[in-house]
Amino acid sequence: xxxTPAVDPVRPEAVQTAxxxxxxxxxxxxxxxxxxxxxxFLSIVPFLILVFLFSYFPLYGWIYSLFDYRPARGLDGSEFxxxxxxxxxxxxxxxxxQIGQVMANTLGMSFLGIATSILPLAFAVFLNEIKAKWFxxxxxxxxTLPNFISWVLVYMIAFSLFSTTGLVNTVLIDSGLIxxxxxxxxxxxxxxxxxxxxxxxxxxxxxxxMYLAAIAGIDQSxxxxxxxxxxxxxxxxxxITVPQLMPTYFVLLLLSxxxxxxxxxEQYYVFQNAFNKEYIQVLDLYVYNVGITGNSLxxxxxxxxxxxxxxxILLLTVNWLAKRVRGTALI
Amino acid sequence: MTAAVHSGTTAIRxxxxxxxxxxxxxxVFVLFALICAYPFYYLIINSISSNDLSAQGDIRWLxxxxxxxxxxxxxxxxxxxxxxxVSLGRTVLGTVATVLASAFLGFMFTQARLWGRAxxxxxxxxxMYFNAGLIPVFIIMKTLGLTNxxxxxxxxxIVQPFNIILVKTFVESMPESLQEAAEVDGANVFQVFWxxxxxxxxxxxxxxxxxxxxxxxxxxxxxxLYITDQSLYTLQFLLYMFINQxxxxxxxxxxxxxxxxxxxxxxxxxxxxxxxxxxSVIVVLPIIFIYPLFQRFFVKGIxxxxxxx
Numbered sequence: 001x002x003x004t005p006a007v008d009p010v011r012p013e014a015v016q017t018a019x020x021x022x023x024x025x026x027x028x029x030x031x032x033x034x035x036x037x038x039x040x041f042l043s044i045v046p047f048l049i050l051v052f053l054f055s056y057f058p059l060y061g062w063i064y065s066l067f068d069y070r071p072a073r074g075l076d077g078s079e080f081x082x083x084x085x086x087x088x089x090x091x092x093x094x095x096x097x098q099i100g101q102v103m104a105n106t107l108g109m110s111f112l113g114i115a116t117s118i119l120p121l122a123f124a125v126f127l128n129e130i131k132a133k134w135f136x137x138x139x140x141x142x143x144t145l146p147n148f149i150s151w152v153l154v155y156m157i158a159f160s161l162f163s164t165t166g167l168v169n170t171v172l173i174d175s176g177l178i179x180x181x182x183x184x185x186x187x188x189x190x191x192x193x194x195x196x197x198x199x200x201x202x203x204x205x206x207x208x209x210m211y212l213a214a215i216a217g218i219d220q221s222x223x224x225x226x227x228x229x230x231x232x233x234x235x236x237x238x239x240i241t242v243p244q245l246m247p248t249y250f251v252l253l254l255l256s257x258x259x260x261x262x263x264x265x266e267q268y269y270v271f272q273n274a275f276n277k278e279y280i281q282v283l284d285l286y287v288y289n290v291g292i293t294g295n296s297l298x299x300x301x302x303x304x305x306x307x308x309x310x311x312x313i314l315l316l317t318v319n320w321l322a323k324r325v326r327g328t329a330l331i
Numbered sequence: 332m333t334a335a336v337h338s339g340t341t342a343i344r345x346x347x348x349x350x351x352x353x354x355x356x357x358x359v360f361v362l363f364a365l366i367c368a369y370p371f372y373y374l375i376i377n378s379i380s381s382n383d384l385s386a387q388g389d390i391r392w393l394x395x396x397x398x399x400x401x402x403x404x405x406x407x408x409x410x411x412x413x414x415x416x417v418s419l420g421r422t423v424l425g426t427v428a429t430v431l432a433s434a435f436l437g438f439m440f441t442q443a444r445l446w447g448r449a450x451x452x453x454x455x456x457x458x459m460y461f462n463a464g465l466i467p468v469f470i471i472m473k474t475l476g477l478t479n480x481x482x483x484x485x486x487x488x489i490v491q492p493f494n495i496i497l498v499k500t501f502v503e504s505m506p507e508s509l510q511e512a513a514e515v516d517g518a519n520v521f522q523v524f525w526x527x528x529x530x531x532x533x534x535x536x537x538x539x540x541x542x543x544x545x546x547x548x549x550x551x552x553x554x555x556l557y558i559t560d561q562s563l564y565t566l567q568f569l570l571y572m573f574i575n576q577x578x579x580x581x582x583x584x585x586x587x588x589x590x591x592x593x594x595x596x597x598x599x600x601x602x603x604x605x606x607x608x609x610x611s612v613i614v615v616l617p618i619i620f621i622y623p624l625f626q627r628f629f630v631k632g633i634x635x636x637x638x639x640x
Contacts, residue, residue: 135360
């Protein structure tokens with residue numbers, strides 16, 4: 001192994017150091033230096049081991065998708081079944097229907113998320129029209145707070161407001177509008193939309209922060225010249241602010257396309273119940289339900305393996321697209 | 332003259348439209364801010380109000396029958412004090428560990444002398460973009476003996492590629508003369524890190540720390556997946572159980588209420604509602620308190636992330 005340090009393309013000064021190092025390579029000092037360089041490496045080894053254990057080693061676990069894995073028997077005692085689980089996924093009509101519904105939920109909710117991804121941008125553009133600084137600060141603090149609580153707590157809030165004995169139902173009953181409490185949570189109606197609404201409640205204010213910062217960076221002379229040209233409030237918003245935010249929006253849009261299959265499971269897990277299960281089960285939750293609740297570890301591995309592969313392909317595609325369109329890659 | 336009159340009327344018209352727009356704009360933001368904030372307020376007033384009123388859903392705008400008994404009694408629930416310790420422990424330990432690791436690795440990856448620097452850096456960063464999946468990770472955790480083990484809350488959390496990128500970018504923006512001067516004085520790379528670089532990194536480390544602490548405090552999924560031993564439950568997990576298991580909660584409530592027995596009145600008797608509300612407030616209060624103080628660090632974090640991401 002050579003001691004030539006890797007050259008970082010984004011740091012011209014690194015090239016300088018590298019050249020300096022190369023010049024000294026033939027001198028007697030070279031040996032202690034390489035020893036030092038290796039000692040430095042040794043100091044990060046414990047961390048590299050952690051990365052290997054928790055990120056790379058689990059890839060080996062994909063092998064479980066080829067076995068009928070039973071934890072009690074271990075991998076050696078489990079039967080090798082080849083591609084049985086993958087075939088099973090598409091073999092029976094019931095299974096196919098279930099997977100179809102899970103995919104519909106996953107993509108449906110992802111697309112709803114993408115469709116509403118313009119909201120944080122609009123939030124920022126309109127908040128920017130308010131001149132009172134104290135008001136902006138209060139709005140920002142209050143609307144970003146939900147982003148920092150857990151989904152369990154969001155569910156607790158949903159429970160205390162929307163359960164059959166919750167605030168909304170007691171208010172409606174007290175005012176005589178309804179006599180039987182409405183079932184907001186234990187219901188298979190509008191599950192996608194309710195999930196979308198909670199995502200917006202939690203994420204909108206925070207999502208706007210990046211756009212607000214981008215707005216703060218817009219060259220003020222653009223606004224001044226627009227004003228001189230007679231552009232009113234809406235015209236400057238539409239022709240100056242919005243176009244300036246488009247690059248940021250575009251990057252986030254591409255990332256959300258790359259994450260089409262990665263809805264995460266926490267939100268859907270906490271809101272899941274016997275009534276809404278059919279429509280709330282996204283891919284991540286399905287993997288959990290099949291693997292942990294249903295105890296079919298091999299089957300669940302097969303599904304999550306397919307998911308991981310498709311996600312990486314999506315990410316690379318989107319990255320390639322970004323390179324073609326914008327000239328810079330996302331990752 | 333006509334021109335002046337004309338421009339005058341448009342100005343008035345514009346002002347009127349502008350006023351309507353402004354009023355509407357303010358109104359929408361006030362409404363949304365209230366929708367965001369009211370649920371928190373609702374939890375808090377219900378946790379300090381008369382328990383029988385709150386169980387009926389009568390506490391909506393102002394607390395009634397103010398008392399703080401709930402906060403004393405809720406800690407007598409089986410497992411709650413322990414869960415609070417676990418949550419606190421993982422938050423403190425996990426945050427310290429990831430802050431130190433991110434600082435050290437972020438710094439080391441700027442050092443051209445590091446053996447195989449570019450390779451190892453890439454090997455770490457690329458893990459942000461793929462995931463073997465829930466079940467393979469679950470099986471590996473089991474193999475490593477990390478199920479029902481407190482360290483499952485800490486170890487997988489230590490090396491965070493995103494934090495490392497943040498720190499690395501930050502160190503690269505520091506004046507090189509700082510490190511060079513120390514090296515001329517004969518300090519080795521670890522001394523440079525510990526004495527020179529680390530003390531100058533506090534702004535970025537504050538950002539990393541605050542994000543990690545919130546993530547640790549809020550974490551729920553790892554308990555769900557890896558923990559069945561009740562002594563390792565976190566507050567988040569306990570709260571989730573309290574919401575879903577009304578029956579067990581009622582008996583727990585009786586146990587807690589039983590301590591006061593005869594002197595307890597209906598107003599301070601624990602109900603399922605009072606316990607849920609109080610535990611929720613205990614879970615959310617640290618966030619509410621630290622958030623306004625550290626808001627600028629959060630904002631800085633997301634901006635730095637945007638530069639790279």
